[in-house]
Amino acid sequence: MTRRLHLHYYVLAAVAAAFLVNLLLRTGLKIGGLPATLIAAALIALALRVAFRWIEGRSPLPAERWALIALYTAALGLLYLLIWGLMLLKDEPGTAGQLLFVLHYLCYPVALVLALHLGQRDA
Numbered sequence: 001m002t003r004r005l006h007l008h009y010y011v012l013a014a015v016a017a018a019f020l021v022n023l024l025l026r027t028g029l030k031i032g033g034l035p036a037t038l039i040a041a042a043l044i045a046l047a048l049r050v051a052f053r054w055i056e057g058r059s060p061l062p063a064e065r066w067a068l069i070a071l072y073t074a075a076l077g078l079l080y081l082l083i084w085g086l087m088l089l090k091d092e093p094g095t096a097g098q099l100l101f102v103l104h105y106l107c108y109p110v111a112l113v114l115a116l117h118l119g120q121r122d123a
Contacts, residue, residue, distance in 0.1 A: 005055055007064060011071040014048050018076065018108065034104065041107040045115035048072075065116040073109040080105045 021043055025036040048068070052060050060068060084101060087093055093101070 007067050008071060010048060010052060010068060011075055013051070014044050014072055014112075015075050015079070017044050017047065034100075034107075037104045037107050038111075041111035042115075044108070045111040048112065049115045059120065060116060062120075065120075068116065069109060069112055072112055076105065076108050 018040060021040040022036065025031045025040055031039065049060075052068075080101070084098075087101070
């Protein structure tokens with residue numbers, strides 16, 4: 001079985017979409033905080049699911065779902081670690097700020113897990 005696109009292209013597109021959707025929500029629509037993150041995470045996860053189905057002509061197989069989730073989590077994790085490092089250099093956020101930052105990050109992989117796994121019959 002040949003794939004039309006490698007999984008990392010989907011992940012790179014999703015990470016780029018995360019940046020653009022957040023930019024649109026936060027600056028264009030003036031939605032901020034956790035609601036913006038939740039909206040962005042849900043939109044990107046659903047878009048990734050729809051794009052995969054449209055391009056490949058099928059739903060992702062279980063191994064592909066977990067690979068997409070792992071790659072997406074790792075790619076966003078690296079970006080969030082970079083941003084976290086910049087935050088620490090500028091001024092040290094308190095424990096609550098760091099916890100909130102991690103919560104924002106976790107919204108993205110959790111949304112992708114839900115989007116890819118809900119409604120799937122094959123295990």
